[in-house]
Every structure is written in C-alpha cells, then in structure tokens.
Amino acid sequence: MLKFLFTVIRRDVLLAARRRGDWLTAQFFFVMVVSMFPLGVGPEPSMLRTIGPGVVWVAALLASLLSLGRLFADDFRDGTLEQMLLSPYPNTLLALGKAIAHWIINGIPLLMIAPVLGIQFNLPPEALLILVLSLAIGTPILSLLGSIGAALTLGLRGGGVLVTLLILPLYVPALIFGAGAVEGVLSGTGAEAHLSLLGAFLMMSLLLAPWVSAMALKVSVE
C-alpha cells in the first residue's frame, strides 16, 4: 500500500521534473502577483508591512490554484486515471499521493520563494520565519482541498477558473489562520494560537480530503 503511495508520488514528481515549464510558470506567477501590490497601493514601508502577510498568502493561494488544473487532467486525458482507479489499491491513497506530489512540486518552491518576497514587504526576520512556517502548514492544506476541486471539475470547459471559484471559500480558514499567524508576530500577540488552529485544519484536511477527492474522481470518471 505504502509502495503504491510512493509510486504515485514518484511518478508525478518525475513527470513534473521533465516538464519544468509548468511549475516554473506557477512560481513566476506567485512572484509577479506579489510584486503587483506595491505598484497598486504605493511603496510606503509600514503599510506594506501591514498588508505583506495577507498579500503573500493570497498570492500563494492563487498560484496553487493555477497549478491544480493539471492535477488529474493529464492522466484523465490519456486514460491512465481510469486504470489507476480500477486498480486494487484504494482510490483514497491515489488522491492522497497526488496531493502530496502536488505539494512537493508546487508547495515547496513557494516556501523557498516566500521569504524573499517577504523581504520586499519589509517583514522582519521573525515574521519571515513564521511566514514560511505558516505556509509550510498551509500549502499542504491547499493541495489537499484543491485536489477535491480538481477532481470535481475534471475535463470541464471552465476548468481553471471554476476550480478557483469552488475552492477559495473553503480555503478561507487557512488564509485567516495563516496570515493571522504572521500578523500575530508583527503585533506581538504571538503566532501559537493561529498555528495550532492551522495545524488542526491540516489534520482535518489530511483525514477527509483524500476520501472526498476519491469520491469526486469516481463521480467525474464514470
């Protein structure tokens, strides 16, 4: 079973590594969106510091959503997905593996770029640390919840934007706790409460999302 999980993850990561363009685009999108905000609201340092955590978090959210369209779509198109669903291994494991792979491909690079962007917004070192930590807990949530959206919208015309429409409301708690954690550090109230709640949300997503994604896959493929 575990071998199946690792196979799924390994396959996706290998495929993504061979098509570097895809995930690089998502990362550039992340950087560009974040950079747009100072251009839109002005470069005043203390204001940027205030909006920084939120902006980075929302951009991370959008970059994640961008890349979700492809989560199942490529395999669906060439029939691999159907085969994988027919295999004796539980579909929940397939969905979990896909989500983990998505996080490795898209989430981890986000974590590496985020502190650099945080500096653009004048965030002090302790805030940058919490920013990365909050995203480290938050991006797996995005991959997990996003897999539900990707499974539901498999093969549909409105594809990318539709997933965003469906999943963004569900992400709200993660956004609030994640960005809130960084703001907690900035304002001195501390980030523990936010991070614990975020962690709890991750646990819940880990338990429920793969199961729901698997059901959604069955609905979409049948």
Place this chain on the structure above:
Amino acid sequence: MNWDSWEAFWAMGGYGLYVWGSFGMTLLCVVGEIWLLRRHRLQTWQRLKRLKSWDSQ
C-alpha cells in the same frame, strides 16, 4: 398605529432610502425569481412540444 400620515410612513423618520431600498430590493428579487421560474416552465413546455413534433415526423 405608528404613523401620523402617509408622508411620515414613506419618510421612515429619515431612514426612508434605507428601509425602502431594502424592502424594495427584496420585492424585486422575489418578483424576479417568480418571473424567471415562470419563464423556465414555459420554455420547458415549449421545448418538449417541439421535441415531440420532431419525434412524430
């Protein structure tokens, strides 16, 4: 009775815009929904009739 006159009723103690803006929009939404519903129903019947006439050809 709360109101001395019709004018007082419409004015709502100065809050007329907000009160009637609210009740008015609600009325609009309800009427709109009912209208759309009727239209949907009529269109469904027309569609079914058309399909039936094609079937019998």
Place this chain on the structure above:
Amino acid sequence: MNLYYYASPSTFYPLAGKLIPWFAALALALTAAGLYISFFVAPTDFQQGEGYRIIFIHVPAAWMSMFIYVVMAFWSAIGLAWNTRLSFVMARALAPTGAMFTFVALWTGAFWGKPMWGAWWVWDARLTSELILFFLYVGVMALQAAIDDPRRSDRAGALLNLVGVINVPIIYFSVKWWNTLHQGSSVNLTRAPSMAHIMLWGMLIMALAAWMYAIAVALVRARSLLLERERQTDWVRTLLEAKS
C-alpha cells in the same frame, strides 16, 4: 401513507402541483402579517429610530440562506447514499432560492449598516460569513451548470455541497476569530437592538413566510426540472398530450 410512494418523479409531480398553491397562500398570508407587524405594530426603536425595521427582512433572509443550504446538503446526502434522482432534483431546485436569500441578506445588511454605522460594508463576522456562503452557493450552481451529463452534474454538486456544509462552521469560527483580532471598528452587528418581544415575533413570522415561499418556489422549480429530465417517460408524454 407510504412516503416512499412519492419518491418517484411520476407521483411526486402531481403531489407537488397540489401542494404549491397551499404553500404560496401561506407565504402570502404570513408575509402580510409579518409586514403589518414590521410597520404598524413594532414600535420605533429607541436607539435606531425607524431604520431598524430592516431587520424584519435581513434576519429572516439570513436565517433562510443558512437553513436552505443545510436542507440542500440533506438532500445531497440522501441522493448520494441512495441514488434517488428526486433527491438531487430537490437539492438543485433549492440552490437559486438560497442564493437569492443570501444576496438579500447581504444587500439589506449593507442598507442597515450604512445609516447605523456609517459604512455600506462592514467586515463583521456575520456579514463576512454570509458573503462566503454566497460564494459557496454560486460555486455549486456554477459547477452544476458546467457539467452537461445530468448524473455527474447532480453528484458533483452534491459532493461540493456536503464539503461546503462541513466547512461552514469552520469558516464561521475562523471569520469570528479574524474579526475579534481586527477590532479596529467596534462595529458589532451581532449586538442587535435589545429585542422587544414583538420584534422577535415579527422576525419569526417573516422567517416562516420566507420558508413557505422557499418551499413553494422549490417545488415549482423541481417540477420544471423533472419535466425536462423525464421527458422520455410515459407520464410526461401523457401530460404533453393533455396539454396540446
């Protein structure tokens, strides 16, 4: 009376047809009573003057928006568990009405907020949660509209609905949390004017009116949906003959 008898579209359709006028009549009567209380019985509020009368729409609409979402989720769950077409149709029929109530709650919330607290939109916990609920409704409707195959469309929408309903308490909690942290403006729409009994009655009657309306409208919509879906069956064909 075996309720399962009505789980079939062919029996549900005429039953719904007979029920609709009753629910419509109830809705009208209760609305008339509610409006009468709202304008002619409930006294002027000490703090908010006449402006507070908006709550007689705002609160019932908000209640209904949440109630309908839960009822939708109920039908979605039944549909997914027992594969009953009619359950999915009921869930589908309720969605637009629920979205409408959510919109009304948001609009009246803004129109209430402006005179009372000076801003057209305040990011308080309840209004913000209501906004997210609106997005959830739109999401389900958009997903179902994007899928052509009715079976997949029903099931996908039902799944999304259930995911949403589980999330709503979490979302509400997180938004409340967020709101208390950012207590810049100490706007608290949750602290409504201290309720005189008559005000509560007014809201309850309006809520009941809204509920009757929602049932009537949902039944009408369900009937139209059934006609469309079951057009190949004998009972629809018979109806069509009778109509021509």
